[in-house]
Amino acid sequence: MSSGKKRFSKGEINVGQLDRALRILAGLCLVAILFIEDSPWRLVGLLGLAYILTGLTRWCPIYNWMGINICSTKKT
Numbered sequence: 001m002s003s004g005k006k007r008f009s010k011g012e013i014n015v016g017q018l019d020r021a022l023r024i025l026a027g028l029c030l031v032a033i034l035f036i037e038d039s040p041w042r043l044v045g046l047l048g049l050a051y052i053l054t055g056l057t058r059w060c061p062i063y064n065w066m067g068i069n070i071c072s073t074k075k076t
Contacts (some may be wrong), residue, residue: 014069027051
């Protein structure tokens with residue numbers, strides 16, 4: 001196991017700051033669809049919860065599965 005930052009014992013933090021901000025913003029926009037639309041497209045709004053969750057925890061299971069880590073770490 002690599003010596004990286006840990007979060008909730010799921011794995012390394014693998015979502016960077018810009019990606020985090022964009023995920024939370026996109027998640028909020030998608031959740032807004034739940035309250036605006038009155039059609040089957042409302043269900044798309046539920047995807048926003050996943051974006052918000054991965055943005056807040058800074059851990060994405062798909063990135064982990066693919067071996068992607070876009071979180072910049074400071075080297076001393």
